[in-house]
Every structure is written in structure tokens, then in C-alpha cells.
Amino acid sequence: MNQAIVVEGLRKKFGSREVLHGLNFAVERGTVFGVIGPNGAGKTTTMRCLLDIIRPSAGSVSVLGQDPRSAGTGLRRRIGYLPGELHLENRTTGRRMLEHFAAISGPVEPRHVNELAERLNLDLDRQTRKLSKGNKQKLGLLQAFMHKPELLVLDEPTSGLDPLVQQVFHAMVREAVDDGATVFLSSHVLSEVQQAADAVAILRDGEIVTVSTVEALRTAAVRQLRFNSTGTEAHDVDALLARVPGVANVAVRELKADGHAAGTVEATATLSGHVQPLIQELATLKLTELVLEEPDLEEAVLNLYSGQSPQLGRHAEGAHRA
Numbered sequence: 510m511n512q513a514i515v516v517e518g519l520r521k522k523f524g525s526r527e528v529l530h531g532l533n534f535a536v537e538r539g540t541v542f543g544v545i546g547p548n549g550a551g552k553t554t555t556m557r558c559l560l561d562i563i564r565p566s567a568g569s570v571s572v573l574g575q576d577p578r579s580a581g582t583g584l585r586r587r588i589g590y591l592p593g594e595l596h597l598e599n600r601t602t603g604r605r606m607l608e609h610f611a612a613i614s615g616p617v618e619p620r621h622v623n624e625l626a627e628r629l630n631l632d633l634d635r636q637t638r639k640l641s642k643g644n645k646q647k648l649g650l651l652q653a654f655m656h657k658p659e660l661l662v663l664d665e666p667t668s669g670l671d672p673l674v675q676q677v678f679h680a681m682v683r684e685a686v687d688d689g690a691t692v693f694l695s696s697h698v699l700s701e702v703q704q705a706a707d708a709v710a711i712l713r714d715g716e717i718v719t720v721s722t723v724e725a726l727r728t729a730a731v732r733q734l735r736f737n738s739t740g741t742e743a744h745d746v747d748a749l750l751a752r753v754p755g756v757a758n759v760a761v762r763e764l765k766a767d768g769h770a771a772g773t774v775e776a777t778a779t780l781s782g783h784v785q786p787l788i789q790e791l792a793t794l795k796l797t798e799l800v801l802e803e804p805d806l807e808e809a810v811l812n813l814y815s816g817q818s819p820q821l822g823r824h825a826e827g828a829h830r831a
């Protein structure tokens with residue numbers, strides 16, 4: 510069995526309202542699989558079905574080769590789960606809370622808990638009610654990772670974490686995968702999933718729009734580009750940008766305002782696809798400013814929807830679509 514999760518035809522209704530409309534996907538063992546989608550897309554609901562916190566209305570779910578509905582606590586111990594909203598008992602310390610969780614999910618090496626707390630810069634002896642949002646999230650991560658589970662199910666794991674701690678988290682994910690674990694995580698931030706995941710499912714309104722490799726998604730994503738250069742004519746910059754594959758929506762103008770050197774040109778454009786050809790062309794200019802923004806998730810998803818990216822189509826077919 511080389512798949513940690515297999516989901517087939519998963520439907521979930523709350524009352525008469527169906528929020529998952531027949532999801533199909535599989536997660537290979539030893540990989541990081543990200544689910545991205547806007548608020549309300551169904552990410553948390555999917556995770557809760559995997560953990561048997563809620564039951565599917567139709568379809569089948571297999572987790573580590575077992576049906577979570579009948580597998581019981583034995584399966585639960587093999588999973589580390591970070592819920593989207595962690596409910597903490599207020600009148601206790603982080604350490605006491607982890608001891609309580611360890612009694613359920615154990616065995617846990619105390620040394621490992623201390624190491625993780627140190628890496629995350631988390632004081633385990635503080636009352637949980639006094640912890641900031643970020644520190645609560647660290648505690649949630651610690652309880653998910655501490656028993657070295659085979660499968661980590663992490664709902665918005667970097668929410669509330671500062672960039673340094675996010676780096677620690679990404680390192681923890683890599684180490685878990687190096688040890689053979691599988692990671693299933695959700696986010697609504699594309700860049701975050703790009704950093705962590707091998708494959709990505711895009712979920713929208715309870716349906717999977719696509720399952721794609723991160724590389725394919727990066728290629729489909731559209732970035733905003735803006736730069737200033739000196740010593741060039743506007744029409745030369747225009748011609749230069751026209752040579753770069755994936756560049757569109759070009760606007761070039763000469764800046765005559767105060768504070769700009771004579772002959773300063775400002776250009777804005779969008780870029781889809783690889784950045785290397787653009788960088789090569791820009792290297793021939795004398796740049797005074799350059800901004801290449803993070804690719805926009807919505808744009809990437811819309812491209813996928815409308816099939817505007819033939820390159821992506823090829824990649825997506827190569828990805829493991831269940």
C-alpha cells in the first residue's frame with residue numbers, strides 16, 4: 510500500500526446543504542500534499558472526515574490503509590492532527606496539556622517534546638490561557654508532531670506564526686518526511702503550500718478544481734512585475750518585454766517627475782511562466798527598482814479553470830490524479 514490517503518466520491522451534507530460534492534484524490538506515502546482554497550471551500554470538512562470527527566454522507570475514505578470509521582484509536586495514534594481551531598483547557602500549562610495528549614496518542618519521548626519546544630521557542634510552563642495566538646499554534650503543532658506519527662494532518666499550520674517560526678515548521682515537515690511520514694496540510698496561501706508541498710489540490714466550493722504538481726502551479730501563476738530603468742528609451746523597454754515569453758499587459762512610460770534621473774522609464778506588466786527569460790532580458794538594463802510580486806492564487810486558479818495554460822495541462826496530467 511503506497512498511498513497514505515485515498516478519497517473516492519467523498520460527499521458531505523450538513524442538513525440539506527451539501528458542502529463536499531464528490532472529492533477524489535490520493536496522497537502518496539512519504540509526500541507532502543497541500544490543499545488550498547478560499548475560506549469555506551471545504552478543507553476543514555475534508556480533514557474532519559479523514560479523522561472520523563464527522564462522517565461522510567457518501568463515498569469512501571481510506572487512511573493508512575484503514576477505514577477511519579471502523580479503525581478506532583489504533584489508527585488515531587498513528588496520526589498527528591492540528592485542528593484549525595485548537596480548544597485549550599485554560600487552567601493548565603502547555604506541559605500538562607501535552608502530557609494529557611501523550612496519554613492518548615503516546616508513546617512520547619519527553620526529550621523530544623523539550624527539543625521541539627526549544628526549536629519553536631515555546632515556554633511549556635506558562636498557563637495556556639496566557640499564551641498568544643502564535644504560541645497556542647506552536648502548542649498545537651507540538652502535540653501533532655510529538656509522537657512522530659506516520660501521518661500528519663495539519664489544518665492551516667502556519668496561521669499566526671511569525672516568519673522565523675514558519676521556517677522551523679517547514680524544517681519539521683521535511684524531517685518528518687525524511688523519516689517516512691506523510692503530510693496532508695491545508696492553506697489559503699499559495700506561497701506557503703509551494704514551499705512545503707510536492708502536490709497540491711485546489712479546492713473550491715466543495716469541488717477539486719485540479720490536482721497538480723507545485724512546479725506546474727508555479728508555471729501557471731501570474732505575477733505582477735514593475736521596474737524602473739535609466740538610460741533607455743521607453744520604446745526599447747517595450748521591445749525588450751515583447752521578447753519575453755509569458756509577459757503581457759505591458760505599460761511603459763517615461764518618468765519626468767522630480768526625484769527621477771533624466772531618462773528614467775517605468776514599466777509594469779504581468780508574467781506567467783518561468784522567470785529566467787525575464788531575468789536574462791532585465792540584466793541588460795540599468796535597473797533602479799524591481800518588484801516581482803508573489804504569484805496570485807486566484808489568478809493561478811482562474812488560469813487552471815479556463816485552460817489558459819497548455820503547459821500546465823501537460824504537467825497536471827502527470828500528477829497523481831486519483
Ligand SMILES: Nc1ncnc2c1ncn2[C@@H]1O[C@H](COP(=O)(O)OP(=O)(O)OP(=O)(O)O)[C@@H](O)[C@H]1O
Pocket residue numbers: 523528546547548549550551552553554555593697
Ligand atoms: N458543522 C457544520 N454545520 C454546518 N455547516 C458547516 C459545518 N462545518 C462546516 N460547514 C460549512 O461547510 C463549508 C465548508 O467549510 P470548511 O470549514 O470545511 O471550509 P474551509 O475550506 O476549511 O474554510 P476556512 O479556510 O474558512 O477554514 C462552509 O460553507 C461551512 O459554513
